Amino acid sequence: MSHLRTPPSGGAHGIDGAAHRGALACEAPTVAVLACGADVAYPSSHQQLFAAIRTRGVLVSESPLGAHPTRPRFLVRNRLIAALSRGTVIVEAAVRSGALNTAGHAVALNRHLAAVPGPVTSEASIGCHRLIRQGRATCVTGPEEVIELMGTMGVDLAPEPRGPVLPRDSLDPDSRRVVEAMPTRIGVGPATIAVAAGVDLDTAISCLGGLAAAGYVERVSRGWRLRPDRPAGG
Template sequence: MNAGRAARAALSAVAEPGDALLNRIIDHVGAEGTLEAVRTGRPPDGLDVTAKEAARLEHWRIRLVAAAPEQDLAVCAELGGRLVCPGDPEWPTTLDDLGGERPYALWLRGPADLRRSCLHSVAIVGSRAASSYGLHVAADLAAELADSGWTVVSGGALGIDAAAHRGSMAAEGPTVAVLANGFDVPYPASNEGLFAEMARRSVLVSESPPGTHPHRLRFLVRNRVIAALSRGSVIVEAEARSGALNTASWARRLNRVVMAVPGQVTSRTSVGVHRLLREEGTILVTRHEEVIEAVGRIGEDLAPAPRTPVLPRDRLDPVTRSVLEAFPARGHAGPAQLAAKAGVPMPTVNAKLGLLAAGGFIERAPAGWRLTPAAKAAPEPPAPDAVPIRPGLPPDA
């Protein structure tokens, strides 16, 4: 067994993830030297520590007695997992942006290559007590991003996280779950089936050895890994106090893109998102193209403008359309009246009337021509300077 790998396995068992002191010692004497410092309870030569830090070193020394890194590695292998350390081909170098708070190692389970998966990745996180609107948005965004070749990263929690993972997998796309517990501990228990499917098709990520149970601090600490693995984070629903907002804070600190989906103004799960949207630097997104434009490469991933529906009258040539638009909404009109209003010669009007009648736009009336019921019901296209409306939402949504 590689001594450095075994040392990192032990360190991940005795210290909380991302401890700045432990990373400082690792930088100073390496993983094996750090394990020896923990074993003796004394800092390595040449490294000054405060009294508070020395107490932490003593705490790790006591915990090391119960650590069993060889057993952890054996259980990991039995479950088809692996330990990935800095410098390994699968180690995502974006984690190094965390500096003194980077992971010591990662315990992975699942066939997907973590580093490769995260080259084009977006985090989607949000409220555990999500609304049906939020669940729908998260799943749709994840599925559409997966269809476009992007990996969805989230935290495996109830609500928005689970919806994002499921949406990506429904589109046969890769997804990464960063857990606050060992990858063999199904938490929350209701997501056990989701985790099993991810272990079969994607990848589960943990900073803690197998068998580790979660506690509150680790949920907040793991958010830094979610932010670091992704090019940007999308927040879909968040209350005033929310772990999702903590992820956004880490993303901003790491110079990643912060995006948010607007929610219902009457919902408490929108309070945090709307507060985030009022902060400088947050990008409002409503569809996957806008997410890709925000995190993609300049000039390659621009979001296309929303397209309005193409109506039958849009396919008419300009002269024929001008004759059609000269018709009154109610009543009838004769050729002379239409010619005057459209500014078109009478012979041209007579020719266009035949075309419009054949197309079902107009019909004969007792004293001329009139619009058909279908033509009256056809919606008018928006003015050129109108604000585009998202398909499926009413104009005042």
């Protein structure tokens, strides 16, 4: 089973369950590490989920059959979750969270540790922010960044995020400076535009002709201005 396609988690409500279901939905195996016997469904509402994991993954437990979960068992099993993968991703963690216990095991085992940032006002993200601030976890914001961190060096690189490509991005540097210096309501003369754009007068006049032909600017009674029907950033 591929380490990158086989997420181990704790089988609990919330993010654990989402991780298991996400793997199963992609027809990938998953590992549920339990704090009880492998024959005990805890939480009981995940009985069908555990049944699905048995068919396409595996249930793991250090506890004997029939054993029920206890708080110490939850903390102990977290080291198995950390050990069974290349790295651990903390999606949410409050100040007191079992996820932080798993993060500590990941660091102790020299595994990759990543954390997803949340709103600074969210109590459920305080633990994530603390891990990132302490330099213990790498900030990740999407699956591509997780794969880059835990995948093959130089191969599984995440694409750099970019904003939308705007029509004016294709303009040459002088034309872009001129169009960004143009007024939107009143017309001004080429000399005023040249000063605002930081180009010489001949360059401003040359750019205005090209921008007018491309539909960026228009000539009015008092000079030049942006066309009012031109979308923002267009």
